[in-house]
Amino acid sequence: MVFSSITFLFYFLPIVIGIYYIVPNKLKNIVLLLASIFFYFYGEPKYVLIMLLSITCTYIFGILIDKYKKYSKLFLTLSICLITGILVYFKYMNFIIENINLWLSNRIDFIYVVLPIGISFYTFQLISYIIDVYRGQAKVQKNILKLAMYISLFPQLIAGPIVRYTTIEEQLENRKYSFEKFALGVRRFVIGLGKKVLIANVLGELINVFLATKDSSILFYWMYGIANMLQIYFDFSGYSDMAIGLGKMFGFEFLENFNYPYIATSITDFWRRWHISLSSWFRDYIYIPLGGNRVSKIKWIRNIFIVWLLTGLWHGSAWNFIIWGLYFGILLIIEKIFLNKYLEKLPKILSRIYVLIIVMISFIIFSGENMNQIIQNIGGLVGCAKSNFISKESLYYFKSYLVVFIVAIIGATPIFKNIIQNRKNIDKFINILEPIYLLIIFVISTSYIIDGSFNPFLYFRF
Amino acid sequence: MQNKIKNIIISIGFLLIIFIAFIANIIDKDKEISISERRKLAQFPTITVSEILNGNVMDKWEKYVEDQFIVREIFRGIKSLWSTKIFAQKDNNKLFEKDNAIYKMEYPLNENNVQKSAQKINEVYQKYLKNMNVYYSIIPEKNYYLENDDHLKLDYYKLQEIIQQNLQELKYIDIRNGLELQDYYRTDLHWKQENLGEVVKIIQGNMKLDEMNATYEIQNKGEFYGTYYGQLSTNVTPDNISILTNETISNCIVYNYETNKKSSIYTTTNSADKYDIFLSGAVSLISIENPNSKTEKELLLFRDSFGSSLAPLLVENYKKITLIDLRYISSSILENYIDFNEQDVLFLYSSVVLNQNILK
Structure with missing residues (x-):
């Protein structure tokens, strides 16, 4: 089930909210757990058992780590191997086989396996839980239903953010409800829905046109590059907004996952703003345990490469994701070694342009189906396709999507947020306009969904 | 507060x-x-x-x-409304409105598909139709006649070039001058039967048929919500659909090879598409017999849906017209149903169908 669907908005959500707020407090977690399992089952009827099995194993190992401190490291290792093993089997086995086969004369057969939705997200949540229990940073959860609810919580199950157990530990027992919190939740959810349906999906249609066309004008390559990076941002951040908003509606507070990444002034800054829950996960569970930057320079560089190799792999089991991850790893090393000094001295507009071009190219790599396509789409930006700057077709689509581009570009910056927050004298108008604005976004988004519009789920690789 | x-x-x-x-x-x-x-x-x-x-x-x-x-x-x-007025998008799933009519962008030209469509026609010609009078024509989509408009259009000339290169043994009939924008429905891709007089004359001229100067009664069959009307939520005025009829047409007997049933040329069906009034809509193999024909000539019309409304206007010239829709019947089994001897043959396909390579 996806959030931007009629089933979720007008069947699942009203039923779950209705039951949740009717039942007494002690039953609320059960309601959420059952709703979340149903939510996952709806999208993944066969593999819901894999998730439940992973949760059960982690629960058992958590108890063992807590009870048998002498063997806690062993249990930690076993649990991580088991959970990661499940992820590797479903996500990476065929990639491994494909690459081994390059060296073998008797090729190994591929296994028939489908990637369960959300496995990368909930696996990382399980690992963060078990490590935090081992480190003593979190109290072991002795109630398997509460642990299951934390992992399977439907707002963040299939597309994040990766919620740490320590963030939510207290909230499993005590959650506060208020109209203010619920309204904030509605606001985040509706805006996220609008980002996904009205911006990301619409830009996705343009991307599809580009991928199908034989037109090779430079303008079209640039439109593709910009649309691609905007689509990924609005889809992903839109989903995170919806997740955070839904969390608030049920009394939870999740951490932010995006902070206007496209105003970053360096790649270092960018990764403090983009998919924050993932980058901080890798920092806390891979980078710092490896020594972080408190080791020799060689080891520090090694640590960065490992983290970014794994970051790339996490996003998908294909070489373009590994290249994408290492691309950022190399850039971060360069920035940290010397480039940041210069970027700080540059006017912000120039450093932002630098970031945007780097990120645009990175997402072309990220989205590419194969290396030829990636090289062509990057080369096309600078006229390597040996064609005109502009063509009838690219001009047509430029005019057709210009308003969407403008809305998306402005929406990717905090311009409106700054205008509203810094003007106390327009509070009165905001109080009147906001409900109307949210209503309009919700109705328009619903109309796009009903019209059976293009509504891709970009996280099928995760 | x-x-x-x-x-x-x-x-x-x-x-x-x-x-x-x-x-x-x-x-x-x-x-x-x-x-x-x-x-x-x-x-x-x-x-x-x-x-x-x-x-x-x-x-x-x-x-x-x-x-x-x-x-x-x-x-x-x-x-x-939102996509066209607020986002100012020039089309909604390739559909757009202009001057109280709806159009669909058929774009881009798929040269590979057109090549394959032409090769399929040539295959049929080589297998069954050599030494017969074989003609072909390409029906332009209505956007071809749209002027002062910057929506993307099919490259008709390139399409025609590819077809002509592959069908050199067949005789080409250019019907473009016989049509204009008003000859198409506002809310549908098809042409209006009552406006096909010039097209019929061009075909008769090229195929060396007598201009029969038939007279027809135009019967208005009511409101017609064309294909495009349903795909785009719109306030465009719906069309009216009319049929041309006379004594000859009324007496014709239509045989549907799929249902093994006989009927008349114009049939009222329960179909949601009123255009199906012409020869019951999409049928793979159908024949029209003119019992009052003064000639023994027969026509094999390889066609798409456009042919359904044109064929009744050619019955005066033939004793029998057999309509074959290669989208629904494979050319390999035609000999089981048709005796190929000295019929006239006309391949009449729209540019939209040729661009999609859906002939079997």
Whole structure:
């Protein structure tokens, strides 16, 4: 089930909210757990058992780590191997086989396996839980239903953010409800829905046109590059907004996952703003345990490469994701070694342009189906396709999507947020306009969904 | 205080919307068809364990709740309005409105597909039709006649060039000058039968047929919501559909090879598409016999849906017209149904069909 669907908005959500707020407090977690399992089952009827099995194993190992401190490291290792093993089997086995086969004369057969939705997200949540229990940073959860609810919580199950157990530990027992919190939740959810349906999906249609066309004008390559990076941002951040908003509606507070990444002034800054829950996960569970930057320079560089190799792999089991991850790893090393000094001295507009071009190219790599396509789409930006700057077709689509581009570009910056927050004298108008604005976004988004519009789920690789 | 009121309004408002929609959707009776979209609407799916486990129920359920959503037409209209007026998008799923008419961009030209379509026609010619009088014509899509417009159009000239290069042994009939924009329906891709006089003359001239100067009575069959009307939520005035009839046409006997039934040329069906009045719509193999014909000549018309409205206007010239739709019947089995001897042959396809490579 996806959030931007009629089933979720007008069947699942009203039923779950209705039951949740009717039942007494002690039953609320059960309601959420059952709703979340149903939510996952709806999208993944066969593999819901894999998730439940992973949760059960982690629960058992958590108890063992807590009870048998002498063997806690062993249990930690076993649990991580088991959970990661499940992820590797479903996500990476065929990639491994494909690459081994390059060296073998008797090729190994591929296994028939489908990637369960959300496995990368909930696996990382399980690992963060078990490590935090081992480190003593979190109290072991002795109630398997509460642990299951934390992992399977439907707002963040299939597309994040990766919620740490320590963030939510207290909230499993005590959650506060208020109209203010619920309204904030509605606001985040509706805006996220609008980002996904009205911006990301619409830009996705343009991307599809580009991928199908034989037109090779430079303008079209640039439109593709910009649309691609905007689509990924609005889809992903839109989903995170919806997740955070839904969390608030049920009394939870999740951490932010995006902070206007496209105003970053360096790649270092960018990764403090983009998919924050993932980058901080890798920092806390891979980078710092490896020594972080408190080791020799060689080891520090090694640590960065490992983290970014794994970051790339996490996003998908294909070489373009590994290249994408290492691309950022190399850039971060360069920035940290010397480039940041210069970027700080540059006017912000120039450093932002630098970031945007780097990120645009990175997402072309990220989205590419194969290396030829990636090289062509990057080369096309600078006229390597040996064609005109502009063509009838690219001009047509430029005019057709210009308003969407403008809305998306402005929406990717905090311009409106700054205008509203810094003007106390327009509070009165905001109080009147906001409900109307949210209503309009919700109705328009619903109309796009009903019209059976293009509504891709970009996280099928995760 | 105002903030508090605002929060209550937002919270209660959101809950009311989703709850009311939920209840209204449950209560509202399911509809079977959408008249404006001219299609059947998805119904409540059959639930079985295997269908659940393979996810089919969920896919069908999604389609069902989208199709049956209350006041669906209003929402479709809102989407259309938003995308064209607010986002200023020049088309909505390749459809656009101009001067109270709806058009669909057929773009881009798929040279590979056109090549394959031409090769299929040539294959049929080589197998069955050598030494016969074989002609072909390409019906331009109505956008071809749209002027002062920057929407993307099919490259008709390139299409024609590819077809001509591959069908050198067939005789080409250029009907473009026999048509203009007004000869097409406003809300549909097809041409209007009552406007085909010039096209018929051009075909008769090229195929060396007598201009029969037949007279017809135009019968208005009422409002016609064309294909495009249903795909784009719009305020464009619907068309009226008319048929041309006379004594010859009325006496013709139509034989449908699929149903083994006889009928007349114009049939009122339960189809959501009123254009199906012409020879019962999409049929793979159908024949028209003119019992009052003064000639023994026969015509094999390889066609798409455009041919359904043109064929009745050629019955005066032939004792029998056999219409073959290669989208629905494979050319390899034609000899089981047709005796190829000395018939005239006309391949009449629209540029849209040729661009899609759907001939079998």
